[in-house]
Structure formats: C-alpha cells, structure tokens
Amino acid sequence: MWPEGTQTLNLLTKIRDGNQQAVDDLIDRHREAVKRLVDMRMDRAIAQRVDASDVVQDVLFEASRRMKDYLDNPVVPFHLWLRQLARDRIVDMHRRHRAAKKRSVDREQPIASVSSDEKSVNDLAQLLRDAELTPAAASVRKEIEQHFVAAINQLDDADREIIMMRHFEHLSSAETAEALDVTPAAAGMRHLRALQRLRNILGNVD
Secondary structure: OOOOHHHHHHHHHHHHOOOHHHHHHHHHHOHHHHHHHHHHHOOHHHHOOOOHHHHHHHHHHHHHHOHHHHHHOOOOOHHHHHHHHHHHHHHHHHHHHHHHHOOOHHHOOOOOOHHHOHHHHHHHHHHOOOOOOOHHHHHHHHOHHHHHHHHHHHOOHHHHHHHHHHHOOOOOHHHHHHHHOOOHHHHHHHHHHHHHHHHHHHHOOO
16 A cells, blocks of 8 residues: 555655655655545545545645654654554544544544455455354355445454554554554564454354
C-alpha cells in the first residue's frame, strides 16, 4: 500500500538540502496511499457527509506544513509518520461528528472499503485455512468476502487494528511493531492471536 522506501529517503534528503520541489514530489507520491487509508478507515455514516478527498487534502497539507518538524526528529519512517497524521485526523473528525451521540471513537474503527479489496481478502483467506476446520466452517470460508466485514467488526479493538494494519494497509511485521510501539515479537504474537480469533468467528458464522 505504501510507496517503496528508497525513493522516499532520496526525496527526504533533497528536502533537507532545501529542494522545495521535492516536498511536492514526496506528498504526491503518498497521495494514493493516504486516500486508501482514509477510504478504509472512515465511518460509513460520516463518509456520506464528508468528502474523503477533502480529508486526504487536509492530511497532506498538514504533512507539508509539519515537514520540518519531522526532519528535525524522524523517529519513525516517513510513511508511518504520515499514517499517524491521517489516523489522528480521522479520529478527530469522528469525535466531532459523533460527540453528540456520546459514541466511543475507539469503537468506530471504520472499514468501509474492506469488502471491495479482493486481493487483501484473498490473501487473508489463505492464512485462515486450517486442515482441521469442519465442513461447515470450510463452506463459510468460501463465502468469506460476504461475511468478512461483519467478522472483523466482532473483533476487539486491538485485534481489529492489527488485522487492518497487516492485511489492508500491508504494513510489514516490523512496521506494525514500530507503529504500535511494541517489540516485533509482541506484534507477531498479537497478529497470530488475532488471526485465530477471526478464524473462530468465521467458523461460527451462520
């Protein structure tokens, strides 16, 4: 989902050297990835009232405005920093739109475009294969695209988040660990446990 890192590093070096065009090039290079993230994470009800492209533009403008701050203290890779800006923006937007209903933003975890991400669903389906699954569960697996969003939404926040990060944002294990501020071993264990819980939910879908 996120652009390959070598060219990003080259652009960051140019920006440090004062090349303003490199800022625009870097932002444009990540535009599609930010759009996918926003589409994936926006609550459906809010998406009907707020144009996702406006959210993307706000995130990219904020990244451009704060570029010097990032360069002064690049504690994470650029795409993880940009990802966090986007997540913060989405959470803030949800908080403002949902505050009147007293709903918890942390429970929203919107996944509006998951069901249309065929490659991600198919890749995850391969990981959910289990030789010991019952015939009923195997039948459910064939309908995984139909049931997937409902199953994901039954996971708790932590499980849902790591599934989204690994299989829809396509972050590596190391990137996921860094974004969550945990060790790679801890991130790997969380991922495996989340997959097992998702498999169990899918196995119980009627």
